Amino acid sequence: MEPLRNYADQEVSEQVKVTGEPQRKTKVRKRRSWIAGLLLLIPILLFVFGFFIVPMLYILYLSFISTDNLNGADAVYSLQNYITLFTDSYYLSSMWLTVKISLYSVLVSLILGYPIALTMAKSSPKIRGYITLLIASPLLVSIVVRNFGWYLLLLPNGTINQFLMNIGLIKKPLNLLFSELGVVIGLSNAYLPFMVLAIATSLYNIDPSLEKAGAILGASPMRSFLTITLPLSLPGIVSGCVLVFSLSMSAYVTPSLMGGANVPMMPVVIYDQINTLLKWTFGSALSYVLLGITLLSVFFFTRAFEKSKFREVFR
């Protein structure tokens, strides 16, 4: 962040005013001014420190304590929580399921989101504004409401099954809800707007004359899309994918409503450990493993793209 105050200009006026010792006076004034700033910052810093940083560090500390009793009588410092996590097949398969479903929802939102972003980039600013409003507004409606909408559509006697049975495509209702498919639908629906906005931002920055030049040189629209637009929008694709992936990895409400017990993704497992089984230290370890897996995947994904042949796109 650039300092927004124009100090040079201020110093000149100081010097004009007090011709005696301009240098020292300015220094004192500068220091006083950041002390005033610090005073304004103290309430929020203390608040965020006390109710965010400290609790986060506290559960990190707790995750290294293992205990079998709820009262913690046999509590000892150990790595037992993490060892259990990475050796028990239940937790391992839950981790894999979480990553798999998140990848699917990234894929679905990429496929559905790119055409929207492309259309936004090719439209007039007015249309662009309307589309932005349409796709961003659902983000401001509670996720439970959006999931309930999917209930209406996906239940065995819901809209989609009724429709498919009426036209005679299927005999028995499909299991759309309480399945992995249901969770992928719910997550991709919830986070698709982020994907669209990320891709659209990078598409806006493409110089339109590049495509014109391609057309003049005889490239077909398809070819100019594949060789100009798509590679140049890659940073947007990557940041959209990263965003949707990390949001999907840690979503709790959608997996528990649209998947239920059939789809034990990590957040659902963690919630059970904490709120149902009251295994706080183990739940803390699980939380940090979820955070770690998400951060590592994002790191390697971004690195892989930066190292690929599209490196120049990333500056």
Next chain:
Amino acid sequence: MKALGKLRLVLAVLGIIYILIPLIAVVPASFTSANYPSFPPKGFSLQWYTKILERQEFVEAFFNSLQFACLAAFFAVLFGTLGALAIAKYDIPGKHYVTSILTAPLSVPQLVLGIALLIYFTPMMLAGTSTGFLIAHTIICIPYVIRLVLTGLSGFDYNLEKAAAILGANPFIVFWKVTLPLIRPAMISGGLFAFLTSFDNVTVSLFMISPNMRTLPIEIFSTMQDAYNPIVASVSSVVIFISVILIVVLEKIHGVGKVFGGTQH
């Protein structure tokens, strides 16, 4: 060329419908006259709206949500505006890190944040209290306010403050008459956004509620887990209605897209 453009347009329209369809389905379903919600609805009646009033827990939860969302937005705007002013205006050492710390609650999963606060609050006797609930919601609202007010301040002309000071206004008058009116739009959109963030929240709230203090999204969540009740459709429609009003206001002041444009992790 034409064919490709048309294909793109069709795919885009399908994508937008995919985003909106769950919300489009809810509102008509709430007017059903049947005993189960369905889209398209069967018949027309307002019975599921009058039934909300008979279910005391929904009414109470609604007022709880409203109250907490207002308070959380108020505190987030109060702390956040002061913090953003300090970051934008003063030459504080390490201000880049300060901004990262203040917006960090956004990049930690809400599930993990809820767990951390529950475990931390329990020995402090704050778990399940309204104070604990308010603190948790203020924490999740602060990053948005910081971002919005910082964006609002990025085009701020500090010469205006200087001019007022030269003309003899004391610092409080300068703040009240010059700074505040200029950053008011950013504060209002930050507040509205914080209100909606708190009003809609489920994940953090799940760890902060107690049997006698619940919020509307939590009631919807638990009703959906227990039974497939049409009352959820009418309650959800009320939530959609409130959200739409605030979205319209937010769009007029700031632009909904811009709010999320700045919400990059």
